Amino acid sequence: MAEEQKNNPLHGKTLQAILEHLVDYYGWEELSHKININCFKSNPSIKSSLTFLRKTPWAREKVESLYLFVLRRQKKGL
Template structure:
């Protein structure tokens, strides 16, 4: 991706770990599990288990990223 492509990307510079951490601090794991219905948020939730799941499942990662944008974008 070129710099011009990234200029309008609101997630540029934010790691997946950062996104998951911010969402878990904002909503809590129980609410995240309710909103997205992923086992990594419901059963023994942690940032590491969430990252492992989200890195293997692009469709799930996109949902988490969209929730982050919906929650924290002005």
């Protein structure tokens, strides 16, 4: 099992750390354009967004996918 996770960039990352990274990278406004969900648009906060994302698998998948995209961009120096 540890071998499978070794190359997984999400392994060991909390949803909160992922979300904070995206907010730092994009800001709430740009993030709400990238992922069209109300918790990023209307009075956004880490706490309210985490509550929504933990209950909504499709939204969490979008956040994780965007995070992986950002990591790849940062690795390339873009």
